[in-house]
Amino acid sequence: MWEQIRSNQIRSAVLVIGMGALLFVIGYFLGLYFFDSGIGGLLIAIALWLIMTLVAYFQGDSILLASAGAKKIKHDDHPRLYNIVEEMRIASGLPKTPDIYIIDDPSLNAFATGRDPNKAAVAITSGLLQQLNRDELQGVMAHEISHIKNRDVLLMAMTSVLLGAIVMLSWYGSRIMIFGGGSRRNSSSGGPAQVIIMIVSLLLMILAPIFAQLIYFAISRKREYLADASAAMYTRYPEGLASALEKLGASSGQLKSANQATAPMYIVNPFRKKGRAATDLSSTHPPISERVRILRAMGGGASYIDYEKAYKQVHKGKGSVIPASAMSLAGDSSQTVSRASTADDPGRLERTRETSDAMWKLSDYKTIECPCGTKLRIPPHFSEKSIQCPHCGQKHML
């Protein structure tokens, strides 16, 4: 699968260089306009980008996880989730099982983070964990693991940093230019060269953020399709992810902790509105209904070739999502892998109970099960030696 990764790396390099050039051009012209020195502006732009990149590279994942209020779980906190992630790690051939986090949020979403496959993490909201059966959860986790395997996480982090730097420079630059940028105009006579520089800088500052954003969204959407295709290949069961996406599409709850910059990391757009299916350019994700239709059109196959065919079928022969170098990979396309049946899968109620137990445990609460059927949750700083069951009155020693 390293061929696919390599083609991703080439593409991401082109993308990052293109956006980087855009950033530096803006910096250059702003410098020219404000302090008559393009190099000075360039240096400022480079410094801004370097700082943001370093922060994103070394702290990005922990910032993302901390701002989402994600809690790391061990095997015993939620064995099924842990096992499923491990199964998908094996299917994808990742060297190490990513850290697994649960976000205590009723909205439905999941994301992957981490700058390389050895330092990766997947997170899922408790709401989604309750909604999905085993096959669906497997599909979602396969999708997230594909993001790690295809190195999408680093690519998206780096490009979103560039996008952020471009937006920031343009925003401040244009505000100063329009409302307060008198200093430069007073100090020079304002020849035709000066006017041209001003017009170019203004145009750049208006167009660059839009342009950068469009590149960013287009790439992000393509990564989503590729991750869906990989998920189908890993699980050999596209229906799992399709049915999970359907559940995700039916809900419209927005994730509190998400923001525009982190949106592409999630499995579905955290800011989606119910019923919106239009493929507008300003969305980080392809419409869910379309992703489901492609997965369902794979017709018994599970390989990249089957996904590509299904994509063409849904788009009436136009476009392509799988890099040509990846197409030759993994030819065993039939959905033959045997799987644990869903018959023994815990139902909705059980899953809710299981998830809430896990969340209490992760918050350091102790749980005592009274013989009368009541569950007592003991807070972490409870200092008494015993507690009485409010339902049947039995005393429990702690």
Added chain:
Amino acid sequence: MEIVLWVLLGIVVLLLLFYVFTYNGLVRLRNQVKNAWAQIDVQLKRRYDLIPNLMETVKGYMVHERETLEAVTNARNLAQKISDSGAAARSKAEGELSSALTRLLAVAENYPDLKANQNFLALQEELASTENKISFSRQFYNDSVLNYNNKIQMFPSNIVAGMSGFKTGEFFEVTAANEREAPKVSFS
């Protein structure tokens, strides 16, 4: 005259580079195949480890199913004993272990007390997941072998493979006929 020399030198360098990259690519794929094989091994061992726990939990409830229990234990011990021998023999033994386990878990249906046991429920998840992991590691192994064999047999990398003695890998086939359905560890 000099130009011709440079062009020749350029061609030689390009050929060398092609050889180096292809050779390294082949080595990488071969290592991936080896690693994938080791992964199957890890999961099969994990299953050996789980079975004694399962027996311990189950035997108190299933006193009348001595034969079924013994079949699982024997299949496990046999599979573990020949785990160093060839893939074919091993695959057969693992297939038998899978079917013995399936029989045991099907019989467990008749014991509601057992199905309420927390320990058993946890083991059930572990066993089902281990079966999945065995399937997925086999899937990854076969995918890796396919990629490796393609590279060895396709032009132009087949030239490098032939020169450096890379040999095609073997697929891990399922021999026991009923193994295909075996991982359906259904309890309800």
